[in-house]
Amino acid sequence: MQEEKKYVIQGIFIAVGLVFLLRLFYLQVIDDNYKYAADNNVIKRVVDYPHRRRILDRKDRLVVINGPVYDISFIPKKKTKIVDTLAFLPRYGHYQRHPGYADDGIPEGP
Numbered sequence: 001m002q003e004e005k006k007y008v009i010q011g012i013f014i015a016v017g018l019v020f021l022l023r024l025f026y027l028q029v030i031d032d033n034y035k036y037a038a039d040n041n042v043i044k045r046v047v048d049y050p051h052r053r054r055i056l057d058r059k060d061r062l063v064v065i066n067g068p069v070y071d072i073s074f075i076p077k078k079k080t081k082i083v084d085t086l087a088f089l090p091r092y093g094h095y096q097r098h099p100g101y102a103d104d105g106i107p108e109g110p
Contacts, residue, residue, distance in 0.1 A: 027034065055064040 052066040054062060054066070057063050
């Protein structure tokens with residue numbers, strides 16, 4: 001009687017172990033759902049630029065203006081000589097002087 005119980009319990013453990021091994025093989029080798037889920041679960045970096053206002057010091061002088069900045073580059077087919085970029089850009093509507101700046105590019109104080 002004891003020998004029969006021993007073999008039954010061993011058989012149950014072996015059967016459960018085989019079920020686990022077969023399921024593990026199926027998940028790792030045959031099924032691709034988890035592979036696709038893992039590939040789609042990647043961190044995507046998105047830079048969120050803050051919208052800030054003008055920063056003033058304690059005497060209400062302008063310290064920083066957070067405005068849009070553009071990098072302009074082009075490669076002309078023929079060599080052209082642009083003498084003054086600030087005189088060239090307003091013709092094409094790509095440059096507007098910020099009202100908080102003086103002509104020399106230094107922020108105006110009070």
